[in-house]
Amino acid sequence: MILALFSNEWRSILRDGRGRLVITLGVLLALVSAWTSASTHASKERAQAAAVEAARCAWEDREVDSAHSRAHFGDYVFRPSGSMSTLDSGLQAVTGRVVFTEAHRQNDAVHKPQQAAASLLRYDRLEPSTVLQILAALVLVLAGFGVISSERESGRLNLLLIQGVSSRQLLLAKTLALWTLGVALCLVVVGANLILVDDVDIGRIAAFLGLHLATLWVVAALVACISARAKRTGTAAALLLSLWVAGAIVIPRLSAMSTATLDPLPGRDAFQAAMQADRQQGIDGHNPMDERRNELERKVLKEYGVSSREELPVSLGGLIMQADEEYGAKVWDKHFGELEGHLLRQDASVGKFSFLNPFQATDRLSMAIAGTGLNSHLEFLRQTEYYRRELVRRLNEEDAFGVARSENGRLLRTTTKEFYLSFDSFEYKPLALGEMLGRRTTDLLALALWIFGASALLILTARQMEARRVS
Amino acid sequence: MIIISHLGNIEFNNDAHFAELLPPWLRTAVSYSLVPQKIMIELKDVVMQFPGHCALNDLNLSVSAGHVYGLLGPNGAGKSTTINLVTGLLKPTSGSIHIDGIDVVAEPERARSLIAYVSESVALYPHLTGIENLQLFSKLAGRQLDTPETKACLDRAGLQKDAHARRVSAYSKGMRQKVGLAIALAKEARAVVLDEPSSGLDPSASHDLAVRVRELAAEGLAVLMASHDLFRARETCDTVGLLVRGSLRAEWEASEVKDRDLEAAYLDLVTDQAPSGKGAK
Numbered sequence: 001m002i003l004a005l006f007s008n009e010w011r012s013i014l015r016d017g018r019g020r021l022v023i024t025l026g027v028l029l030a031l032v033s034a035w036t037s038a039s040t041h042a043s044k045e046r047a048q049a050a051a052v053e054a055a056r057c058a059w060e061d062r063e064v065d066s067a068h069s070r071a072h073f074g075d076y077v078f079r080p081s082g083s084m085s086t087l088d089s090g091l092q093a094v095t096g097r098v099v100f101t102e103a104h105r106q107n108d109a110v111h112k113p114q115q116a117a118a119s120l121l122r123y124d125r126l127e128p129s130t131v132l133q134i135l136a137a138l139v140l141v142l143a144g145f146g147v148i149s150s151e152r153e154s155g156r157l158n159l160l161l162i163q164g165v166s167s168r169q170l171l172l173a174k175t176l177a178l179w180t181l182g183v184a185l186c187l188v189v190v191g192a193n194l195i196l197v198d199d200v201d202i203g204r205i206a207a208f209l210g211l212h213l214a215t216l217w218v219v220a221a222l223v224a225c226i227s228a229r230a231k232r233t234g235t236a237a238a239l240l241l242s243l244w245v246a247g248a249i250v251i252p253r254l255s256a257m258s259t260a261t262l263d264p265l266p267g268r269d270a271f272q273a274a275m276q277a278d279r280q281q282g283i284d285g286h287n288p289m290d291e292r293r294n295e296l297e298r299k300v301l302k303e304y305g306v307s308s309r310e311e312l313p314v315s316l317g318g319l320i321m322q323a324d325e326e327y328g329a330k331v332w333d334k335h336f337g338e339l340e341g342h343l344l345r346q347d348a349s350v351g352k353f354s355f356l357n358p359f360q361a362t363d364r365l366s367m368a369i370a371g372t373g374l375n376s377h378l379e380f381l382r383q384t385e386y387y388r389r390e391l392v393r394r395l396n397e398e399d400a401f402g403v404a405r406s407e408n409g410r411l412l413r414t415t416t417k418e419f420y421l422s423f424d425s426f427e428y429k430p431l432a433l434g435e436m437l438g439r440r441t442t443d444l445l446a447l448a449l450w451i452f453g454a455s456a457l458l459i460l461t462a463r464q465m466e467a468r469r470v471s
Numbered sequence: 472m473i474i475i476s477h478l479g480n481i482e483f484n485n486d487a488h489f490a491e492l493l494p495p496w497l498r499t500a501v502s503y504s505l506v507p508q509k510i511m512i513e514l515k516d517v518v519m520q521f522p523g524h525c526a527l528n529d530l531n532l533s534v535s536a537g538h539v540y541g542l543l544g545p546n547g548a549g550k551s552t553t554i555n556l557v558t559g560l561l562k563p564t565s566g567s568i569h570i571d572g573i574d575v576v577a578e579p580e581r582a583r584s585l586i587a588y589v590s591e592s593v594a595l596y597p598h599l600t601g602i603e604n605l606q607l608f609s610k611l612a613g614r615q616l617d618t619p620e621t622k623a624c625l626d627r628a629g630l631q632k633d634a635h636a637r638r639v640s641a642y643s644k645g646m647r648q649k650v651g652l653a654i655a656l657a658k659e660a661r662a663v664v665l666d667e668p669s670s671g672l673d674p675s676a677s678h679d680l681a682v683r684v685r686e687l688a689a690e691g692l693a694v695l696m697a698s699h700d701l702f703r704a705r706e707t708c709d710t711v712g713l714l715v716r717g718s719l720r721a722e723w724e725a726s727e728v729k730d731r732d733l734e735a736a737y738l739d740l741v742t743d744q745a746p747s748g749k750g751a752k
Contacts, residue, residue: 004610008596015598155594162558162588163611163658164580 001165005173006180013143013181026131026139026185033131034192037086041197044081048097052078056425064417067398068321074102077387077426079380082371083199087189087208088129090372099381101388101426103325103395106332128189129366132212133359134248136185137219141244144178144220145237148228167465171458175224182216204433207369214451215362221454225461247359255353255360259346265339275335282327283320296323315411318400325392332385340378347374354446361446368436368443375439379431387426394423508535509571511662511693512557517566519552519717526552527717530566534662534710539684539694541708541725543701543737549717550697554666557695558588571661584612587655591667593647597640601625601650604639609657616657628653629683645676652683655692663687665696669703681707701733713737 013019055076062073079097081089148171151157160170190209194200223240230236266274283292300319301307309316354361367373402415437444512534519527527549534540544550555561556568559579568575575582595604602621609616616624625635630649639647648668655663665684669677677700684707688694698704704711705725713721713736721736 001611004607008599008607012596012598155590155592156596158555158558158560158590159588159594159608159654160611161560162583162586163608163654164583164613165611166580 002169002173002176005165005170006177009147009174009177010180013177019143022139022142023181023184026135027188029126029135030128030131030185030188031192033126033128034086034189034196037089037127038193038196041081041083041086048078048080051076051098052425059423060421062420064415064420066413067395067402067415067419068103068317070420071103071321071392071395071399074100075391075423075426077101077384079384079428082201082430083197084201084204084208084370085372086128086197087193087205088366088370088372089127090367090370091374091377092372095377097380099384101384101391103321103392104328106328106336106385106388128193129208129212129363129370132186132189133215133362133366136182136212136216137248137359138244139185140178140182140216140219140223141237141240143181144174144223145227145240146233147174147178147224149230149233149236153233166462168459168462171224171228171462171465174227175220175458178223179213179217179220182220183213186212186216204369204371207433207437208366211362211365211369211447214447215358218358218447218450218454221458225454225457228461228465247357251353251357252360252363255350255357259349263342263346263349265342265346271335271339275331278331278334279328282331283324293320296320310409313403313405314400315403316400318396318398321399322393322396325389325396329385329389336381336385343374343378348442351442351446354443355449358447358450361443361450364443365437365440365447368440369433371430371436373436375436376431380428383428384426391423508537510534510569511536511571512540512664512695513567513569514553514557515567515569517553517556517568518564519549519556519561520564525717527556527563530714530717530719532712532719534693534695536661536691536693537688538710539688539696539708541704541711542695542697542714543699543704543711544697544714545699547716548714550714551666552717553714554588554664554695554697557662557664558586559583585661587658587660587663589648589651589655589663589665589668591670592644593651595639595642595647595650598638600638601630601635601642601646601653604650605653605657608654612654612658614657614659621657624653624657625650627656627686629679643676645672645679648672648676648680649683652680652687655687660692662693662695665694665698667697667699669698669700677703701737705733 013023055078059073059075062070065073077099079099081092081097085092146153148157151160151170157170161167186209190205193205222243226240226243227233227236230239283290283296287293296319297309297316300312300314300316301309304312304314306312350360351364354364364373368375398415398419402413402419403411404414406412510533512532514530514532517527517530518525530549530553532540532542532553542550542553552561556563557570557575559575559582562576570582570585573582573585596607599607602618602625605621605624606616606618609621622632622635626632628649630646630653634642634646639650642650663684668684669680672680681703684694684696688709696704696708701711708725711723711725711733712719723733723736
């Protein structure tokens with residue numbers, strides 16, 4: 001019986017001109033978003049590969065200079081966008097994927113602490129995740145607002161009940177029909193992605209698909225329930241469209257703006273000034289008048305049992321630079337830690353709205369699965385900083401110890417080209433899917449509650465339909 | 472038509488052989504009249520109280536197999552409430568309703584399987600053809616009809632052949648009523664309830680519907696028909712009952728009352744004056 005009702009619903013959608021239009025537009029948007037995302041990704045990857053190659057060549061082809069010069073020459077660190085970014089590019093457009101690493105400073109060009117949390121939400125791009133989270137839901141609303149109310153208004157509901165259909169069967173069949181419409185859109189998007197994108201991660205794609213199928217089940221169940229509870233089809237349409245606007249547009253922005261207002265991030269200038277102030281408390285490797293530098297020099301001379309730096313078997317400059325670097329790392333750890341904590345606190349505040357709005361839970365989980373969310377970005381910055389520290393540490397050590405005294409007492413550098421060639425390029429290691437989802441337990445819980453709640457509402461609505469007067 | 476409508480009142484003293492003497496088209500009707508007529512629809516002391524008003528007050532009514540009962544009354548008299556109670560769409564505040572002995576309240580699904588429903592404006596799926604609608608609604612009632620069976624059923628209901636494969640969105644109201652009757656026939660129900668079936672039909676379509684209703688009764692179905700149309704009801708029904716403000720105020724054998732008497736009684740009772748018609752309660 002459910003199958004008969006289900007088939008009839010699909011037949012109704014496909015034979016109705018409006019239904020065909022809605023489906024056609026949905027499929028077109030899905031295909032266009034998949035294609036544009038895949039082609040954008042491909043061109044970005046090509047550009048990035050060329051940039052990586054150019055940066056590596058610049059590193060390798062550079063004449064053998066001093067390690068300290070090389071530390072200032074620096075290196076570019078690139079974060080691969082990853083094939084999943086074709087489904088959900090997340091915050092990448094906001095945060096960037098390239099960092100210039102060099103001695104003495106952590107460049108923040110790609111990480112903008114002045115950006116408000118509002119920037120960490122995005123519904124303005126046409127990409128597969130947007131289509132599935134927002135537009136697929138709209139398709140279900142448009143296709144389904146009258147799914148039960150029109151049966152009641154036309155009088156068919158009575159005939160169906162007398163023919164032996166129970167309210168539960170009717171509601172389930174209608175919900176399944178709506179949901180499979182969403183499933184079809186998901187399959188179009190993911191199928192197109194599998195065709196258009198190389199190097200796909202099947203595990204993450206399966207998780208992405210499962211996430212959106214779960215969300216669309218919530219949407220389909222809510223659409224069917226509201227249609228069943230509304231006295232008129234027009235009322236159901238108005239209510240569902242209002243809820244869609246609230247969930248897709250209003251609440252995400254409201255949550256971001258309220259978080260940014262109640263718990264604002266420091267401005268960029270304030271952040272830099274605080275970093276600078278703390279940094280000035282440490283050794284200034286480039287300032288010969290710096291007292292802390294002179295203190296370190298005395299300590300090193302004592303350690304080597306010599307009275308002047310000209311007698312040292314090592315380059316004092318390299319040691320001072322490393323001490324400066326270590327102090328700078330502590331300052332960065334402190335400030336970045338505070339900033340990270342602040343961002344995560346904001347993120348947690350916004351995350352509470354997932355209990356109010358299933359689209360937000362889905363959005364955040366989708367970014368987590370794609371590895372393009374806040375946690376991934378922070379992880380990238382962390383790995384970049386560790387890479388920078390290791391790079392600079394090795395260069396400082398080479399600067400300090402890669403020397404020999406000539407017979408006339410001059411300090412000669414022994415650094416070879418092979419030393420520079422021994423540096424590996426930065427390689428970003430994305431967080432594992434399980435780890436990413438482990439950091440999104442609030443959103444997982446919210447989505448699970450939405451699935452449970454929507455399913456329970458279906459059962460409750462069916463019971464109320466059974467009990468409702470039909471006069 | 473008139474002969475058939477009167478057969479229910481003929482006493483044949485259980486002489487079943489008499490039926491064999493009749494032409495085949497009359498045998499079914501006569502055979503029902505030869506056995507004690509089983510009550511198919513029965514309402515006992517039914518009260519239906521809605522918030523703020525009593526829609527039905529101690530309604531007692533029964534319809535036997537092979538009989539057509541016409542429930543007359545003005546708007547708000549309780550006709551549709553009665554139909555909804557019989558079909559199990561409403562639960563009575565008190566009293567009992569049985570379809571072929573099955574309690575509608577206690578066993579609504581079993582009771583619904585025995586009953587078919589034709590509403591004032593039969594609501595079908597406009598995107599489906601007559602054949603597809605009948606197949607769908609039959610399937611929902613647990614009967615799988617192939618295309619020849621479906622067409623035969625639509626033929627029996629009087630739907631012209633060239634309309635079978637057309638979408639219902641292009642059907643007239645009378646055509647939709649016929650598909651509604653076909654759904655009732657295909658369900659093999661034992662009782663049919665019709666809610667204002669002739670409302671909005673032209674005289675020809677209304678007459679055609681009356682013929683089909685009599686045919687349903689001739690096949691042994693009990694028919695309960697709510698109507699405004701006194702004259703069509705008297706022509707179609709074996710018994711007519713007059714419902715006023717939730718109470719059955721009068722009942723007549725249709726054959727025993729003339730149109731003008733029925734109208735006078737109707738007007739008397741509806742305007743709450745003393746009943747004057749035969750069989751007034």
